[in-house]
Amino acid sequence: MIRRFLSVTIVAAVMLTAGVVGRAAALDEDRAEAIAELQSLAQSIRTAEMRTDHLDGSIAIAEKDTAARAAVLEVRPAFVDEIAALTAAIEQAAGKVDTSAHRASAQSAQQSVLDERKNPATVVAATATVHALIDKVGQDIGSWETAQYAAPSGPAWASSGPDGYARVRAALDQVGGGGVGLYESASCAGGTAPACANSGGFIKYRADIVDWSADRLNWAMAHELAHIYQFRVWGALTSSDAYYSAFGGDAEFLANCMAVVRGYPGSVGCDADQQAWASGIWVGAVG
Template identity: 75%
Template sequence: MLRRVFSVTVVAAVLLAAGVIGRADALDDARADAIAQLREIAQQTQDAQMRSDHLQAQIEVAQDDTADRAAVLEVRPAFVQEIASLSAAISSAEGKVDTAAHRAAAQSAQQTVLAEKSDPAVVVAATATVHALTEKVGEEVSTWQAAQYARPMGPAWSSSGPDGYARVRAALDRVGGAGVGLYESSSCAGGTAAACANSNGYIKYRGDIAGWSADRLNWAMAHELAHIYQFQVWGTLNASGTYDALFGGDPEFLANCMAVVRGYPGSVGCNGDQQAWASGIWVGVVR
């Protein structure tokens, strides 16, 4: 009986020990699972933080870029205004001073501004450059105007003004008369003629022709320039029988034909033979 009780007790102890061991193993497994889960959670948290940091960095970069662009856009209107002022100055300078270099510099500044996206200082510098160009053009025009009034014959214009004079001057230059003196005067045929050429090598014009159309003004200047070239061969010209036969000895008709040869026809035309002969006067040849 006693052995049996002892055996039962031993069995119970063994079972109890096995249960304790089983619970210990279960606890170890649970602990391992918990640790694994904690590690996974920690990794997920770390990954989430890294993504958050990356997104934050991208947001900050985008905000900085937006701020830079906004700063550039803020100073651009001043540049556009300066370009408009320079354009007006260049238009006013037409026929008075050469503005080709100023145009090229302005175009370079404009390309720089168009390409700039982040630095407003670049736009501000370009704006100052264009402003300086505008002032330079104004100074050159003022110098040119002063020179006109300093001529031996007095002011180059009176009623037509500097802009009217510049328009007539540009027409004369266009038809080949660059370097030929030009003055406004009401003395041509007592004021009845719109323009006239002087044998001393200069041309006078009546103030109102500054408002003529471009084609008519070009023709008038080509016609008067033709007289300047006639004066250079005047003796030989008037001794020419061909001149008398083709043009009736009329220098006005010849001047019209010479203008046609230059590509500036007036209201009176001339035939092929007359044009061929008239072309020689432009190069000092009387055939």
């Protein structure tokens, strides 16, 4: 009986010990899981904190970038206004002064403004550049007008106005008369002739020709310029038998033929031999 009791006691002790060991093992597993979960949670917290820091940094950068862009946008309208003013100035300079360099500078300034996103000082500097270009174009136009509108007896134009004068001037320049004086006058053949050349080396025009077509106006200026070249060899010309033989001593007919040679034919043409002879007058040669 005692021996059986002792056996039961030993078995119970063994079972108790096994239960304690099993519970300890379970506790260790729970502890390991808890530690792993805690570590995972800590890592998640660190990751979240890093994301928060990154987000805060991104927000700060974005806010700074937005503020810089806003500052650039704030000064852009002034630049746009100056570009519009320069465009108007360049239009006024048409036929008067060469504005290609001004255009190139303006395009360079405009590109710098288009490329700029953060520094408003770049836009301000470009605006100042364009404003200076406007002043320069105005000065160039003023110089041209001073030189071109000064006739011996006063202004180079009257009723035709500066724009009309500029149109006739452009036609004369195009046909090769860039260095020849030009003035509005109603005195050509008592006002019956639309234009005339003076032996002093300048050309006068009647106000109404400013409304002529480009082709007709170019022909008229080429014709009058031909007379200027005739005056330069007048003595030899009027002494030339070939002049009388080919043109009947008619300076107007010769001027028409000289215009044809330059590529500006009028209503009266001339044959190949006459053109060949007339071409010599342009270079000071009388056949």
